Amino acid sequence: MSAVGSLKQTGLLRRGVLLGTILLIYVFLLVPVAMVVLTSFTGRAFPAIPYDGISLQWYVALMTDSQLLGALFTSFVVATGAAIIAVIFGTIAAIGFVRAEFPYKQQLSTIMLLPMIISPVITGIALIRYFGQINVNAGYPTLIIGHSILGVPYVFLLVRSELVTFDNDLEKASRVLGADPTMTFTNVTAPIISPALLSGLFIAFIVSFGEFTATQFLIAPGTSTVPVEIYDMLRTGLTPEINALSTVLVVIMVLAAVLSRYLER
Amino acid sequence: MSVVVERSPVPSWLSDRITNRHLVAIGVGWVTFFFVFPVLFLVVESINFGDGHPLQAYQRAMGGVYLAAFVRSFLYGIVTTLVTLALAYALAYYLVFSSKRVRLLLTLVVVPLWIAYIIRYFGVLLFFSPTGPLAQSFGIETDLLFTTTAVIIGLANAYLPFAVLPIYNSLNAIHHETINASRTLGAGQLRTIYSVVLPLSMPGVVAAGVIVFILSAGSFLGPDILGGSGQSMIANEIARAFLEAFNIQLASALAVIYTILLIGFIAIFNAVFDLQEALGNL
Incomplete structure (x- = not known):
């Protein structure tokens, strides 16, 4: 000291x-x-610091805008679906990579991190063209699969770091006591790593919920997400309704992050 | 705690056959099928199978506005990285050596990471906007909006948290005895920072630099929201070729060139440092 x-x-x-x-x-x-x-x-028609009293009029405007409410719904569905898929594949890969030994393991695991390295613009155009080739419809399917890919690296890193500190003797004990590998997983491994899984779930949710750049290529008419709506509104001019929608997004994302951090402990 | 032993939901003939290598194959397979293949498919999309030269999109992609956008991405990436590293180092240094509320202050660094980029760029836009709250309330008007400076400020703002964490971790790992020894042997504080602390924290600085460079050079939203037509970076040109000109061949060629440059950069870095460890800090 x-x-x-x-x-x-x-x-x-x-x-x-x-x-x-x-x-x-x-x-x-x-x-x-x-x-x-x-x-x-603000109570004014442009974003201003509300010195003259707080007004919720732009939140009221938000509540009556069916297009924005629709986008909020789409964002929720997409982020939930994408987070679940990202956790499944991120966890499977993390368990495999921590426990299996094979040549070029380190190099191969870099593939799991590629989606966070490649520019999301490239991810967006690559996915929408490829999905067109393999007949995946634009809209929910492209958004959920695309966002799950963007969330996988985060889940992978989180669960892998959790597994590295995991005591393998616990699993051996379970096996010695007669449990098969799947029973061991559900009764021993899963309860121990589940805080990391839930934490990863919320992180992947946040990644999806706020994503714009790749998303602009993956949407179809009627499945616009909140960040896409914010972007479109920014193109047409500054109104406090953008701020209200952004604030709703901030609240949801921070809430998910706080839950994630709380679960990680 | 009572443990309820559940019957295994997977039949034993199946669970006995799944090895850890299979798990690796499932995970890598998912990312390969829905990410690596799509990106590789861009190579096919970039080739001209009709009249004219098969690589005509590449000829176009390596000149004019596109070459300028590549150069700009590189330069903006470098400048953003340098600005961000300076700010991050000062902050991390303070957190490790002088702060009494490290937990709270570290959380405040991480909070912006939870919030969508578009909202943070929107905040920077408000900050500089002539009709924004600053101009309205304090009469502060800047001409920064839609300039290179605004883009760099926006990018540094967006990626600063990514730089603080690796530098904080590497500074935190320095043994206090080492610093003590330097001081005991007569080095002043600045000399100690320059000759002891800085070299020992280099791995964190390099990791932070690589992450910030990769993210900022590939940014779409930063230049799109805060820059003008003169600040267009490579991500913006790819998007424009795809969304506005409907020139998929050109957009694909630009994407392929950029990805090859980036992977080359990462491969060089990976030969010297461990990228995984760098990303694992996040």
Whole structure:
């Protein structure tokens, strides 16, 4: 601890400059989102800081906009479906990669991470053209499968790091006591890694819920998602209704993230 | 805790045959079928099977606005990476060596990652917009919107959390005795940072740099929302070729070139550092 102490023995001025810099970095990091949320409560016709009192009129406008409510529904269905598929395949791959030994294992596991490395624009056009070839309909099927692919790397990394610390003797004990591999999985392995699975479920949900870039290629008429609606509204001009819709999205995503973090403990 | 032993839902003749290698095959197979194949299929899409040169899309893709967009993606990626690394290092250094509320402050770094990119770029747009809240409330008007500066600020804002975490982890792993020794041997604080802390945290810095570069060079929304026609990056040109010009061959050729460049970059990096470890920090 004395090393930390020695680093703390800096001049008051230097410390002030450091604290100021740190504060500015946090302002830089957090103000954009705060601004979006704050200005959604304006009573005016453009996004403004609501000095003259809080108004919920843009949320009321949101509630009566059937197109936006439809997009919210689509986003929920797609994110839920995509998250479930991502957790299934991400977990299967993570278990396999942690326990199997074979040549070029490390290199092969990079494939599981490719969807987070390749630009989502490329993912979007590649998927929609390919889906056309193999006769998958644009709309829910392309959105759910596409988003599940984007969520898989996150689930894979999360579950794999959880499994690395897993005590393999527990499974051996289960096998010795007469359980078959599947029974061992359902009764021993799954309960231990399930917090990581649930956490991965919420992360994949968040990835899908906020995705725009690949999504713009995967939608069909009638299956627009919330980020796509926000993008379209931004094209036509700034109204606080965009802020209200964004705030709803922020609340849902932060809620999912908090649940995920809570489950991870 | 009572354990209810359930009957296995999978018949034993099947469960006995599933090995860990099969699990690998299922996982990799899913990603291969729905991701690797589609991306490889772009190679087919990029080739001209009609009249003219089979690789005519590539000839077009390597000149004019497209070459400019490739160069811009690279340059914006580099500048964003440098800006982000500087900010992230200062923040991570403070969190590791000076902060008493590390947990809270780290959570505040991660919170933006939970929120959709489009909303964060929208926030930056509001910030600079002449009809935005800043201009309305404080009379602060900037001419930054739809300039290169605005795009870089937006990208740095979007990807800063990705840089803080690896650097924080590598700084946190430095033994305090090492720093102590440096101070005892007479090095001042700046000398200690330069000769001891910085070299020891290099793996985290490199990991952060690679992640930020990959993400920012391939960004679509940043330049789309905050830039003008003069800030168009490669992702924007791919989208435009596909959505506006309906030129699938050209869009595919651009995507193939960009992906090859990116994979080459990653392969070089992977030979020196472990990318998996870098991504695992997130």
